Amino acid sequence: MSTKRCYYETLEVDRDADEGKLKAAFRKLAMKWHPDKNPGDATSEVKFKEINEAYEVLRDAEKRAAYDRYGHAAFEQGGMGGPHGFGAGFASSFSDIFEDLFGMAGQRRGTGRERGADLRYNMEITLEEAFQGKTAQIEIPVSVTCESCSGTGAKAGTKPKTCGMCGGAGRVRQAQGFFTLERTCPGCQGRGQMIEDPCPSCSGSGRVTRDRTLSVNIPQGVEDGTRIRLAGEGEAGVRGGPPGDLYIFLSLTPHEFFQRDGADLHCRVPISMITAALGGEFEVPTIEKGKTKVKIPAGTQSGRRFRIAAKGMPVLRSRQTGDMYVQVVVETPQNLTKKQQELLLEFEKLSSGETHPEAAGFFAKVKDFFGTRAT
Numbered sequence: 001m002s003t004k005r006c007y008y009e010t011l012e013v014d015r016d017a018d019e020g021k022l023k024a025a026f027r028k029l030a031m032k033w034h035p036d037k038n039p040g041d042a043t044s045e046v047k048f049k050e051i052n053e054a055y056e057v058l059r060d061a062e063k064r065a066a067y068d069r070y071g072h073a074a075f076e077q078g079g080m081g082g083p084h085g086f087g088a089g090f091a092s093s094f095s096d097i098f099e100d101l102f103g104m105a106g107q108r109r110g111t112g113r114e115r116g117a118d119l120r121y122n123m124e125i126t127l128e129e130a131f132q133g134k135t136a137q138i139e140i141p142v143s144v145t146c147e148s149c150s151g152t153g154a155k156a157g158t159k160p161k162t163c164g165m166c167g168g169a170g171r172v173r174q175a176q177g178f179f180t181l182e183r184t185c186p187g188c189q190g191r192g193q194m195i196e197d198p199c200p201s202c203s204g205s206g207r208v209t210r211d212r213t214l215s216v217n218i219p220q221g222v223e224d225g226t227r228i229r230l231a232g233e234g235e236a237g238v239r240g241g242p243p244g245d246l247y248i249f250l251s252l253t254p255h256e257f258f259q260r261d262g263a264d265l266h267c268r269v270p271i272s273m274i275t276a277a278l279g280g281e282f283e284v285p286t287i288e289k290g291k292t293k294v295k296i297p298a299g300t301q302s303g304r305r306f307r308i309a310a311k312g313m314p315v316l317r318s319r320q321t322g323d324m325y326v327q328v329v330v331e332t333p334q335n336l337t338k339k340q341q342e343l344l345l346e347f348e349k350l351s352s353g354e355t356h357p358e359a360a361g362f363f364a365k366v367k368d369f370f371g372t373r374a375t
């Protein structure tokens with residue numbers, strides 16, 4: 001009684017085509033005949049429907065075997081497929097193909113279980129805390145599964161009823177021309193169940209908001225922008241879905257003394273012109289709240305850096321430690337008294353190319369430069 005085209009012909013494949021070949025052929029043809037690509041073209045709509053139907057059967061080993069044996073008759077009234085075999089499975093796997101093919105956001109079918117949302121918590125820590133590591137107690141409002149109803153949303157002692165509109169599937173199908181559209185059941189919003197007596201603690205949502213105190217372990221050496229993930233500490237899932245994760249975003253408050261560069265710490269120390277000229281020693285604080293001596297040689301120039309090994313930051317998840325760099329900046333004296341000015345002028349008279357080799361060299365070059373230009 002069937003005037004249908006052979007499924008293999010429809011998909012333009014051989015009778016022994018394997019799964020991969022079938023899928024490739026289906027993709028190609030579905031793309032070609034998709035109604036969105038051929039608006040208003042009735043032929044392409046028919047083709048598209050045929051292609052879907054053929055693939056629907058051939059991708060399923062059982063249905064394919066039946067088709068190979070009985071042809072289209074296998075799926076007609078009273079055939080082995082019957083309304084339950086082929087008919088019932090059609091719409092749901094049809095949308096599977098769609099999601100697979102066109103990357104449509106797969107709406108969850110059935111129970112309406114949903115993973116809880118991820119939460120973000122911003123935490124500021126000091127450089128010292130990043131150095132030492134710490135255990136922080138944080139309090140976050142999270143929605144958790146309601147204890148009174150165990151998340152069902154139904155008042156204690158009652159049970160949610162299966163939704164009459166979708167029979168508990170959470171989805172309803174609608175025929176629209178050649179297409180069967182599936183959408184979230186409007187009666188139960190996809191839950192598949194109706195609550196007649198909502199739980200008073202959560203008003204039927206199955207979730208309540210609680211302040212939860214969590215202990216967060218901040219490892220030594222964390223950097224600005226480090227993200228710590230606490231799996232499963234996010235919001236509770238919906239209707240028994242898994243919980244989301246909690247992400248702690250760390251930011252470091254600027255330090256008054258140290259700048260951080262990876263595991264190294266940098267600081268700038270002003271020194272007097274005299275110390276720079278004569279050499280000397282001074283103390284600088286360290287991140288571990290100690291002190292360390294920096295010895296500078298006579299004739300130290302402004303901007304010179306001194307490295308103090310292993311006084312930097314610990315490297316995250318390793319036993320290494322960075323270094324500390326102390327940069328000296330020579331401070332030019334200001335607000336001089338008469339006496340001081342006299343002494344400096346006295347000193348100036350005694351200065352020479354020996355005391356200021358760089359300046360002497362520079363001005364000698366300048367002189368040369370103008371000298372050669374003049375001739």
Ligand SMILES: [Zn+2]
Nearest residue numbers: 146149199202
């Ligand atoms: Zn409840």
Ligand SMILES: [Zn+2]
Nearest residue numbers: 163166185188
């Ligand atoms: Zn429903």
